[in-house]
Amino acid sequence: MIDRETKIIFNRAVAPDTFLMGLWSREIVAGARPGQFVMIKAGLSADPLLRRPFSICAIQGNDVFCILYRVVGRGTKILSRVTEGNRLSVLGPLGRGFDFPKADQKPFIVAGGIGIAPLIFLAQAINSDNLTFMAGYRHKDEIVAMEKFSLSGMEINIATDDGTAGHHGPVTELLEARLDGPDEDRRVVFACGPLPMLERVADLTNDSCIPCQVSLETTMACGLGACLGCAVKAASKETDVYYHVCKDGPVFDVKTLYWGAR
Amino acid sequence: MIDRETKIIFNRAVAPDTFLMGLWSREIVAGARPGQFVMIKAGLSADPLLRRPFSICAIQGNDVFCILYRVVGRGTKILSRVTEGNRLSVLGPLGRGFDFPKADQKPFIVAGGIGIAPLIFLAQAINSDNLTFMAGYRHKDEIVAMEKFSLSGMEINIATDDGTAGHHGPVTELLEARLDGPDEDRRVVFACGPLPMLERVADLTNDSCIPCQVSLETTMACGLGACLGCAVKAASKETDVYYHVCKDGPVFDVKTLYWGAR
Amino acid sequence: MSQTHLKVKIGPLELKNPVLAASGTFGYGQEYADLIDLNLLGGIVIKGLSIKPMSGNPPPRIVETPCGMLNSIGLANVGLEAFLKEKLPWLRKLNTAVIVNIYGHSTDEYGAVSAGLRGIEGISAIEVNISCPNVETGGMAFGTDPDVAAKVTEEVLKNTDKPVIVKLSPNVTDITAVAKAVEKAGAHGLSLINTLTGMAIDIDTRSPRLANISGGLSGPAIRPVALYMVREVVKVVRIPVIGIGGIINYQDALEFLIAGARAVQVGTANFVNPRATLDIVEGLRKYCEDRKIASIDEIIGSLKGNTQPGE
Amino acid sequence: MSQTHLKVKIGPLELKNPVLAASGTFGYGQEYADLIDLNLLGGIVIKGLSIKPMSGNPPPRIVETPCGMLNSIGLANVGLEAFLKEKLPWLRKLNTAVIVNIYGHSTDEYGAVSAGLRGIEGISAIEVNISCPNVETGGMAFGTDPDVAAKVTEEVLKNTDKPVIVKLSPNVTDITAVAKAVEKAGAHGLSLINTLTGMAIDIDTRSPRLANISGGLSGPAIRPVALYMVREVVKVVRIPVIGIGGIINYQDALEFLIAGARAVQVGTANFVNPRATLDIVEGLRKYCEDRKIASIDEIIGSLKGNTQPGE
Numbered sequence A, B: 001m002i003d004r005e006t007k008i009i010f011n012r013a014v015a016p017d018t019f020l021m022g023l024w025s026r027e028i029v030a031g032a033r034p035g036q037f038v039m040i041k042a043g044l045s046a047d048p049l050l051r052r053p054f055s056i057c058a059i060q061g062n063d064v065f066c067i068l069y070r071v072v073g074r075g076t077k078i079l080s081r082v083t084e085g086n087r088l089s090v091l092g093p094l095g096r097g098f099d100f101p102k103a104d105q106k107p108f109i110v111a112g113g114i115g116i117a118p119l120i121f122l123a124q125a126i127n128s129d130n131l132t133f134m135a136g137y138r139h140k141d142e143i144v145a146m147e148k149f150s151l152s153g154m155e156i157n158i159a160t161d162d163g164t165a166g167h168h169g170p171v172t173e174l175l176e177a178r179l180d181g182p183d184e185d186r187r188v189v190f191a192c193g194p195l196p197m198l199e200r201v202a203d204l205t206n207d208s209c210i211p212c213q214v215s216l217e218t219t220m221a222c223g224l225g226a227c228l229g230c231a232v233k234a235a236s237k238e239t240d241v242y243y244h245v246c247k248d249g250p251v252f253d254v255k256t257l258y259w260g261a262r
Numbered sequence C, D: 001m002s003q004t005h006l007k008v009k010i011g012p013l014e015l016k017n018p019v020l021a022a023s024g025t026f027g028y029g030q031e032y033a034d035l036i037d038l039n040l041l042g043g044i045v046i047k048g049l050s051i052k053p054m055s056g057n058p059p060p061r062i063v064e065t066p067c068g069m070l071n072s073i074g075l076a077n078v079g080l081e082a083f084l085k086e087k088l089p090w091l092r093k094l095n096t097a098v099i100v101n102i103y104g105h106s107t108d109e110y111g112a113v114s115a116g117l118r119g120i121e122g123i124s125a126i127e128v129n130i131s132c133p134n135v136e137t138g139g140m141a142f143g144t145d146p147d148v149a150a151k152v153t154e155e156v157l158k159n160t161d162k163p164v165i166v167k168l169s170p171n172v173t174d175i176t177a178v179a180k181a182v183e184k185a186g187a188h189g190l191s192l193i194n195t196l197t198g199m200a201i202d203i204d205t206r207s208p209r210l211a212n213i214s215g216g217l218s219g220p221a222i223r224p225v226a227l228y229m230v231r232e233v234v235k236v237v238r239i240p241v242i243g244i245g246g247i248i249n250y251q252d253a254l255e256f257l258i259a260g261a262r263a264v265q266v267g268t269a270n271f272v273n274p275r276a277t278l279d280i281v282e283g284l285r286k287y288c289e290d291r292k293i294a295s296i297d298e299i300i301g302s303l304k305g306n307t308q309p310g311e
């Protein structure tokens, strides 16, 4: 784990309000596992104050890692305006990444919107024709072209909420359609996206007893397990057991989490 | 007076840590008098919060006015990084400018450091060979080349604290050397610069009974006379009479100000 | 222009919308007249008025702090007589509420300013600033003791024919105690918060940045504190509350309205953006229209109990 | 490395420099060990410790605010037993002061945690957090009443063999009254300030942003308030004061030291810049060296009376 002023290699729009940024850091590239994230300070001002967490979305060679981010507020807007050659304060890699599927397993990756970021890195790392990648978007304009990430010849399925591309409906319907049939017990699911989507994935995989890992998002202050701000409720008989997303996650086995009313 | 998102025409270093910025505003150009200033918001963040005051340093044609500023803190640093084509929120023109010399008067302009900014505009406006412009700097590197401001053939004298250019010593010594001699009663002085320099100018002109106007700087919040934050002490028998620099000034007749211990 | 009703009532006082300019940040209104149409505002609260003219504290009087500023203006003002002669005639021509913020260094002084404004036309209400040092009790502000605050309120009520809004100080252990005392004393409304006391030091000269050493902290920095206090007070009083503190845009204003404030005042934001008050009025209108909210009343106090797990 | 003495003493406790990491923002130290050499710090204040382990409040627990943040962590901690078994052995290996921040919901609980730490090696001092709600008096914090604060202090002193620092809450009318009471009760030092109470509302859902509704405001936003309170307290007590609140760089730290704080704690800044504490130590050293200041003692309390005109 390092905390370093890190040089920006590129920072460009890849879809409306969605940017891909490449950052130069041999240490982060060497240490990063899919599912891990970095904390980045946007701007030099004390407002916005806190660093923002971003999943490591891909690595390029030995020196460059990427983040894929959507502009949703002030921090991401500031980032979107930073130009090549400048530096950002980057802390990482942080958190617990995905456990890789075993060689005989059939991995399904399910991404909702910008939740695709950590899953691209995971797909890069699994690097197998056996993998099925399902990506859901609201509209076809939001689709992040996967060609840039030199993924192997995996199956890629798209769903859009408005039917402008691929399956018309939530991405979880794509998953649902593939949960029955032969080799059921070899399936394993990896998901990241908005909470309602993850809840649906949790339901589906629980019902089918399919192992499933999800990557969660919460507000974070430190990213280091120090502030205890990033709590999520654990699936525990005791009512008030919490995990800390930055340290115990962001990737969790769905069965360890509480999926009741949030 | 307007408050407008104003386009930056250029913004370039003209000396170390010193920038000249051109802004497009027909309204400000039309309304501006030498000595008046604008309030500019640096950055979009609430930190730094307040607008920063800058003298109008020159006008170019009917549409562009300039500010000349030194990077001394966060606000000016942010400004120095803003690029051509972007916009800044500009409020102005504000305050009371210089009263012009009468045709038969012999004007001396005395500038200390970045205090030269409003005086360049004044020199542009007086536009007379009769004018003597004295500019003091710490070091020759700081000298702002006057050629760019299409001033008439006036006399320009330089002083530097370290003797690297022009007179070796404070600019007030240049002034002092010119206060005696014929036509004493036709002299008039305009000054802007650091407080100790202005105090010296006030002493010199008071002693010689020469009319003198100075432009002052204070911390400002509103620039409009509303917050009452920019108070300076008046020369008054009552001890606690204050002027407000943004409204009553920034240009004052030296005799109306209190020049005691500050 | 729109279907949404933005009108609100602060006791007997009717405002065309819930956005006021805060005392001390808007001068006597005139300072902003070149920049915005004051008649579109809910109202203007005038710089704190005292019996005698006051020149205020020595400079420096302001210093910027993170997302805020400290001021030690010292309640500089033209005094009652000059206000009535030089400022009020201009204000009277406006078609917006004009609220006069008043203060005194003794209970009597509060009464005297109030009496001086009695029967005068063109003043919509009085806002009583009880954050200034109380000479009678040796320095602690009137606003820090519920009994003293109540006494000042009574004194003002006795001497005025106008609606009385009392402006509370946040520099207290329990602002609800002061709020309840002032309500009981008969105030028509409460406004909060005034500035938090703070200071800043110049590390080069090792001296305070304000000549007055300490000053009042305002601006976005204090917003969470203000919002909390507004909510606490709204829970315990029936009179209307005006929320103040760090409001710079309509989203901020909404936080206060949702928390239960009947109106808001915009202070420091006027310095950063002279159009802040108007931008907020427009933003509120648009927020309501986009959501088909017919009246701002539907927003006020609409804070939901929290529905998080474990609660 | 340098000639400047940065050593300071907080009563019996000697610190190699005046920069500590604040409770709740530095975990149990270990969280930052990969990033900075903890042995270069003046000390570490551990997350608030209670008798029993506590899991804290439901999420969301943090929200960013202008130049600050609100937290409602709810004093989540591993509890006394686990602290001694799992955390302390690692901390003991450090060559820096380890201060344990403690709290309880009753005076007895404060006594019990103190007793549990008695005689234990590797703990340099106890910092008593009196900002948590007092169950005995029905919710108001221990730190808001001078008498209650004094009683807690006495109880801790009775049950400990360590230097006792009491951490004051800023949510009071007069912090100097609490400070004086705690000093009289025998505390070896004071630290201030803890967080200001605040809240934030989500205008889309119209619900509080924190599940716990309100939370504690920290970060640069509160610095002017903290600095003012430190100065006020320093004027009336003889025991050392540790300044806390919004310190993010050495310049901020200097403001507190100049105001009279004997040391400072750095909280929220650790989240923004994990090196903040070390950067401050280095910055202080350089400031002193550049000015040929032989000892940090020359800085502490060196605030000049103001020399502005009119004073």
Ligand SMILES: Cc1cc2nc3c(=O)[nH]c(=O)nc-3n(C[C@H](O)[C@H](O)[C@H](O)COP(=O)(O)OP(=O)(O)OC[C@H]3O[C@@H](n4cnc5c(N)ncnc54)[C@H](O)[C@@H]3O)c2cc1C
Binding pocket: A037, A048, A052, A053, A054, A055, A056, A057, A067, A068, A069, A070, A071, A072, A073, A074, A075, A076, A077, A114, A117, A118, A216, A217, A218, A219, A220, A250
């Ligand atoms: C472990 C982790 C990994 C993440 N990876 C990515 C990534 O790869 N790409 C990406 O675009 N985003 C990612 N996020 C989310 C990202 O951190 C937020 O979008 C970002 O912090 C928003 O900052 P802002 O200043 O632009 O928005 P703010 O101004 O802080 O907030 C703007 C709006 O966004 C909402 N918001 C703020 N934070 C989050 C959040 N964490 N999740 C959802 N909504 C939020 C706010 O409630 C508000 O409505 C990740 C979050 C976590 C915890």
Ligand SMILES: Cc1cc2nc3c(=O)[nH]c(=O)nc-3n(C[C@H](O)[C@H](O)[C@H](O)COP(=O)(O)OP(=O)(O)OC[C@H]3O[C@@H](n4cnc5c(N)ncnc54)[C@H](O)[C@@H]3O)c2cc1C
Binding pocket: B037, B048, B052, B053, B054, B055, B056, B057, B067, B068, B069, B070, B071, B072, B073, B074, B075, B076, B077, B114, B117, B118, B216, B217, B218, B219, B220, B250
């Ligand atoms: C009417 C008026 C006209 C001005 N015209 C110009 C101009 O034409 N060109 C120009 O470069 N500057 C001018 N100034 C000064 C300019 O406003 C400040 O330099 C600027 O506000 C500093 O902002 P900052 O954020 O960079 O510095 P900050 O971070 O706010 O402060 C950095 C340092 O500069 C000091 N400082 C801050 N404000 C001032 C000030 N007003 N005067 C002197 N020192 C200050 C601070 O004490 C601090 O030490 C003018 C000021 C006034 C009042």
Ligand SMILES: Cc1cc2nc3c(=O)[nH]c(=O)nc-3n(C[C@H](O)[C@H](O)[C@H](O)COP(=O)(O)O)c2cc1C
Binding pocket: B227, B228, B229, C022, C023, C024, C025, C047, C048, C049, C071, C073, C075, C101, C129, C167, C193, C194, C195, C217, C218, C219, C220, C222, C244, C245, C246, C247, C265, C266, C267, C268, C269
């Ligand atoms: C420069 C300045 C002067 C002020 N003068 C007064 C005043 O005269 N009377 C008063 O009641 N409040 C005064 N205030 C307090 C404001 O009205 C308001 O309560 C406070 O600034 C918080 O709001 P804000 O954060 O929006 O500025 C003043 C505030 C500032 C910044």
Ligand SMILES: Cc1cc2nc3c(=O)[nH]c(=O)nc-3n(C[C@H](O)[C@H](O)[C@H](O)COP(=O)(O)O)c2cc1C
Binding pocket: A227, A228, A229, D022, D023, D024, D025, D047, D048, D049, D071, D073, D075, D101, D129, D167, D193, D194, D195, D217, D218, D219, D220, D222, D244, D245, D246, D247, D265, D266, D267, D268, D269
């Ligand atoms: C996330 C968080 C947790 C905290 N937990 C504690 C705590 O357990 N005990 C305590 O005394 N103070 C706690 N504090 C308060 C800090 O120690 C400090 O007093 C306060 O944050 C102000 O300093 P700052 O502005 O530098 O953060 C906590 C603060 C934060 C932000």
Ligand code: FES
Binding pocket: A219, A220, A221, A222, A223, A224, A225, A226, A227, A228, A229, A230, A244, A245, A246, A247
């Ligand atoms: S973000 Fe601080 S503990 Fe997870």
Ligand code: FES
Binding pocket: B219, B220, B221, B222, B223, B224, B225, B226, B227, B228, B229, B230, B244, B245, B246, B247
């Ligand atoms: S800056 Fe506000 S009155 Fe002059």
